[in-house]
Amino acid sequence: MMTVIASAGLAVNERVEIRRNRITGSAKGAAEKKRVCIVTGTHGDELEGQYVCAETARILSENLDKLCGTVDIYPALNPLGMDSITRGIPLFDLDMNRIFPGTAEGTMAEALAADIIKDISGADICIDIHSSNIYLKEIPQIRINEISAEELVPYAKMLNCDFIWIHSSATVLESTLAYSLNVTGTKTLVVEMGVGMRITSEYCRQLTAGIFNLLKNLGMWTGETEEVREPIVSGERAVDFVNSGANGIFVPCVEHWVDIKKGEHIGDVIDPATGKRAEYVTAPCSGKIFTLREYPIVYGGSLIARILGGDDNA
Amino acid sequence: MRKTVIYSIQSPYRKPLEITGFRFGQGEKALCVVGAMRGNEVQQMYVCAQLVNRLKELEREGCIAEGHEIMIIPCVNYYSMNIGKRFWTMDNTDINRMFPGYDLGETTQRIADGLFKGIQGYKYGVQLASFYQQGDFLPHVKLMETGFTDHTDMTDFGLPYAFVREPRPYDTTTLNYNWQIWGTKAFSLYTNATDDFDERSARAAVDAILRFCVKKGLIRTKLPGGYVTEIIDEERLIQIHSSCAGICRSRVRTGDEIRSGDLLCEIIDPLEGDIISKIYSPVNGIVFFRYNRPLEFEKSVLYKIIKI
Structure with missing residues (x-):
């Protein structure tokens, strides 16, 4: 079911709307109340997550009897950026991933950010998909702040990525969606893969397979899954x-x-x-x-x- | 005056970017002023240019105090300014989010590092800053609270208002924050323009910096008397948001004294022309900020009022 979870009026005859596609399975079981969120499109020039969302939604919709629980898909946290190939939020020249957790009393961007956090909070897992920028190509990888590593690495290993980069904590990153959710108890994994403004279909299919493996491990998916690869974890390696x-x-x-x-x-x-x-x-x-x-x-x-x-x- | 290149970086297709500083006086590094770090900060560059001009005159008259050096850097990122871009030409990164910089890092980290090395060791630092919000501000000085700089130093600029701001996570990579961490007492000075220059507020900013120099014994000159600065915690600013989107027709200007219940603006339906909202002040106060674009969004910050 498609729902607008945050919106604000634009100047002329239009509203910016952040949408969530909620897919709830018909399978019964212990995981009925579990919820996984897949979010992407924070940066308007990062498109890899679009295909992952599309594939995940397609497979789930065709197999609702194999899904136990809920998968929420947020394909575009920054819809105006996506629509105009703008990395930040158009007009504000603002990186949306530097304004979380936002505030309802703030500017339009901050209020939208606060609504996003509110909607995702409480999920069992959130997967925040990014795709580098136009300058660099990234192997499918999970990036984890060292302060959350112990809790998140076991889940990251389920996602069929090649690499898990545990990076040091930086104050500036405290304004990201992932940090804001992790510190308030919603486990969030950041995926980086591919290159900006492109879809690398093999990477997208690789991650999609990982998402279904994660769902299976959470007891939410009874359908087929692929064998996932064992990622290299940066650990002590520089x-x-x-x-x-x-x-x-x-x-x-x-x-x-x-x-x-x-x-x-x-x-x-x-x-x-x-x-x-x-x-x-x-x-x-x-x-x-x-x-x-x-x-x-x-x-x-x-x-x-x-x-x-x-x-x-x- | 000595004109020196603080830092230079090569470009594949343009002549090297040369960040140029103008030094006055010799001796202890007393004050450094940094202007435009973004390509749209025309006013910030203009203020510095006017400052260089005034200091040249003062130097000719022998009014720069002995044993002190003042350095002005009007424009860091003129590459972007020359092509009408706000952030760095190649990768759109913000130099003022790269401090303290890294000499082996990415291009803007290297620029930040080169600039930062060139401006360290000064007792006082002033950055001509700009906001991402579009609007008119009353000229003011702001201090990011790090515990390293006295609040009372802000009063030496003689501007009507000074603000203290608690740093947020994204502030930790700005020049102001890092200047303070490295031992320079740093202030951000805001005028009411960015993309265009505003002569009146530019003059006020130049006078404020020169007044600061006089107070600190760096120059000798006569200036218009400044204000008795009121230091305000940023929390005291009342933000007025729009409840709906449309065309904003403002009824007040920055600096206006208003009473609770006064009409601040009307929001007009952009297609049918009806007044769809009227926004009134909830408090008595001074209009400190006014959104100045005709089109506004729902939840836009239209005004900031200093409550009195």
Whole structure:
């Protein structure tokens, strides 16, 4: 059932509406009262979650007899951004994932954020799907703040992702949807995968399979599931960042999610006018490349890759 | 005056971005003023430019106190300003969300790092700041409460109002917050414009900074007398939201003294022209902020009133 869970009037003849598709199964069982939320579209240029939502909704709707409990799908927390290919909230130039938990007494954006939190709160699990930006391609991964790691990693492992990155706590991240929900007791997992403004269908199907595996583990799904992959958990392994040291176009010579040894060639930064190589980019450590630059133009400092290091056998 | 490049970064397709500082006097690093960090902060750049102009004149007249240095950086992100973009040209990130910066990090982290290294060690710091909310403000000075800066220093600007704000999580990566953490007593100064310049409030801002310099013994000059600053906890500002969307026809201006029950604005149906809402002040006070765009959304903050 489609419900508007938050809305506000726009200036001329229109309202912004944040919608939730509630799918409640007809199967009876212990998990009848359980609820899982799938949210995406916080950033208007991140589209991978659209296909995950669509696939999840399609499969559930065709198999209500195999679903016990409720799955809430929120395909666009930032519908105006989605509609205009704008990462933030149009007109405010504001990153929606920096205004949570919001407040009913605040601006339109803050009031919408507060309504979103209110609607999701109390769910058994929330999956918050992001897809990098147009510059970087990410392997399907779950990102977990170290303060929630113990509680969330077991659930993250069910989601059929390749990698779980437990990152250090940063004050600035306290304004995110995931942080706001986790600190108030709603377990929320952040998925990052693919690249902005695109749908990588194999990643979407991979995560969708993981969502059904999670539902099965929660006792909410009796239908078929695929065997899920065992993710690498960052744990004590360091993440190394590879930033461009020169300007130009980056041409990679490695594939995404491959093992690489320290000193091996990742790609070149080339001056487009002369064809000369401005930088020979190498791996600072041995490990696995889980982030790789997608957008070719680079400044000094542009992120080229992230490597999960600490694997001398790679 | 000494003109120096504080930090420079190469671009693939443009001449290098050179963040330029203008130094006056020599000796202890006394005051640094930073202007536009975003491409739309024209007023912030203009205030700094006027400040450079006044300080050049004062320097010629020998009015810069010995043993002190003042540095003004009018524009950090002129790359974005020159192409009409608010945030960083390439990746749309906000330099004022990257402090203290990181020299091996992403481009705007490197810019923040380079700038921050160049402006550390000053006793006082002033950032010409802007709001994301569209509207007119009364010029004021704001202090992010970190425990490192005296509230009373704000009164030396001689502006009518000064605000103390508790930092929120996203404030911890701003220049103001980090300046204070690294030992500079930092203030944010707001005028009532951003994308365009407003001569009157720019002059008020320039006078306020020069007044601060006089009070701290950095310059000698005669200025118009300032106000006795009232330091206000931000919680004391009453926010007036719109109850519906439409065209906003305001009946008051910033600085107006209003009584409880006074009409603040009318909201007009944008297609049929009817008045669909009238908004009245719930308190006696001074209009501190007024939303200044014709079209407004439901729940827009239309006014902020200092309750008296």
